[in-house]
Amino acid sequence: MRYKDTSDLEISLLLEAIYRKYGYDFREYSQAHIRRRIMNRMSASGFEDVSQMQSKVLNDEAFASELLQNLSITVTEMFRDPVFYRSLRENVIPVLKTYPFIKIWHAGCATGEEAYSMAILLQEEGLYDRTTIYATDFNQMALNRAKDGIFSNKMIKEYTSNYQLSGGKESFSCYYTSNYDNVIMNQSLKKNIVWANHNLVTDSVFAEVNLILCRNVLIYFDKNLQNKVQTLFYNSLINGGVLCLGSKESLRFSDLYEQYIELDTKQRIFKKKY
Amino acid sequence: MHYEAIVIGVSSGGMNALKIISSALPGDFNIPIIIVQHLSAHSDSHWINLLNEKSHLDVKEADEKEKIEKGNIYIAPPNYHLLIEKDKTFSLTIDERVNFARPSIDVLFESAAEAYTNKLIGIVLTGSNSDGTKGIKRIKDCGGLAIIQDPKTADSEYMPKSAIAAIVPDYILSLEDIVALLIQINQQKR
Known part of the structure; x- marks a missing residue:
């Protein structure tokens, strides 16, 4: 698969890295949502691009765990609907x-x-x-x-x-x-x-x-x-x-x-x- | 320019604005339109049926994973964010509210800008909050066309004003003129 947009490729590599290092598999999630979450985390933490953040994710477990929280959806309510x-x-x-x-x-x-x-x-x-x-x-x-x-x-x-x-x-x-x-x-x-x-x-x-x-x-x-x-x-x-x-x-x-x-x-x- | 999609963000005063736009567009309008209208979480789809009856196009709620097709006007379902994937299908999420809103205009606009880049038209209409401002900026940054409802003609001027303060819009127009412009763009396309 060829990537037109470098950030798509970087996100794909980051998800691969998270899976291989930590075992959490987001590779088959809807991409627009994952992209939004990752980009939000990236700018909140002051990284210039996803590759830069990937190194932090791989080497800093506390940061990785924070990102995993960002990627997990915890919005719910009692008797929702x-x-x-x-x-x-x-x-x-x-x-x-x-x-x-x-x-x-x-x-x-x-x-x-x-x-x-x-x-x-x-x-x-x-x-x-x-x-x-x-x-x-x-x-x-x-x-x-x-x-x-x-x-x-x-x-x-x-x-x-x-x-x-x-x-x-x-x-x-x-x-x-x-x-x-x-x-x-x-x-x-x-x-x-x-x-x-x-x-x-x-x-x-x-x-x-x-x-x-x-x-x-x-x-x-x-x-x-x-x-x-x-x-x-x-x-x-x-x-x-x-x-x-x-x-x-x-x-x-x-x-x-x-x-x-x-x-x-x-x-x-x-x-x-x- | 061959535009492939139009996204519209609208809040208070939106029902009337959407009625005007959806009823005025002709049946051969072949750019799909995707709309976020702020609504209560429990609202039903009755108003969509009303819009559909008065429109030459098919007005429907956007479905999860649905392929975006011309001839349709899609509305974000209440209490879900609506996003567009790069393969031009819809995704829904129940993520936290953005700008106190779910669906949020920014969420739709930002994902649409990523998916359609410079082949997208973004329109900000009447509303009394600043949702849509970040999104329309992203659309401009990706090379898309930005149209803002003239605040003087809007039921609530806050949302169009907020958008105008953040970008240099391509057009600032009344609803009637927005419709005329869209029809003109559609004709150029053919």
Whole structure:
């Protein structure tokens, strides 16, 4: 492949260097996004070009770890897209109720807001005690924060509104304790969540699960990587298991589209065929 | 000059401005148009349907990985940033807000400038913040054409004024004159 623009070549070499030295693979991410992140880091740190920054990345682990944080997406919220959670209650919970034990995989959970949302929903539906939620991410710093379950007070108003719009049955304030500028999620919500480091790009199947949620992660991947991760999900779901994607993510262009039926087309909820 | 795409950034007062532009362009307009309009995160696509009904072109929400084609007006979906890849397809992200906005005009404009370089037209319309200023500067730096709505004719003059303060625009025009210019550019193209 010939590169017209030197900075494209430099970015490609940097991603190769990060992969070979640290094992994190961004080579098949959407390029415009990666480019934006790398260029922002470069100018914030005062480098003249990407090659100059590459030497720093290879020789300074602290700087590399900072860049990895820049390349990882941790934007999330509780009950993000309330209509989706409403559909989850109506269309997926009845399926889950038929199982004696339930395994759920939150892939790319970032700081955990959606995993806690799921725990709340399952508690209200009387299913949480027989459920294990595997919440995974490749970003260990984000996972550590998720494990703590401490979130900023500033977001609570929006989360409460999301929760109510999603069909929540209680007062949202009974799920956390306020403490100065933060809220701490209830211990009872954490007990069946297993937080684990897992990289969708480089790691493989680790469990057979009834439900996978992976929302707004695949949009960052190119088509080839999307297909690889879709295969990973397919192989991790039991027959009849459910896959939930982000509201702008589709299975339609995936090789596996024929292997699912759509439970809710608009909310991107799919059921693996028997 | 053979322009291959037009990007438009618009904020408060934008609904009216977009109605004027999308309804006035002819059906044979063959430069794709990509728009960021600041909206609430929960807004639905009803207004896009309204624009589409009144337009000779197809007005639709931009889809992830969708190939950019002429004859279409693409709108960034609410609560996602819209970026353009060098292979002229769309990417969406949920990254942090930029200039308090998601979608952000700067994010679209900067990625479009990288993808289309000097074959891009950037247009900044009415709005009450400075989103789009960095983006239009990048478009100019990459050799593209910069058109700014005349602040005197804008519902909110802040956004066009902010852009004019940062660059030397190629044109400062009313909405009607912007439409006329685009039609003229489109005819030259054929």
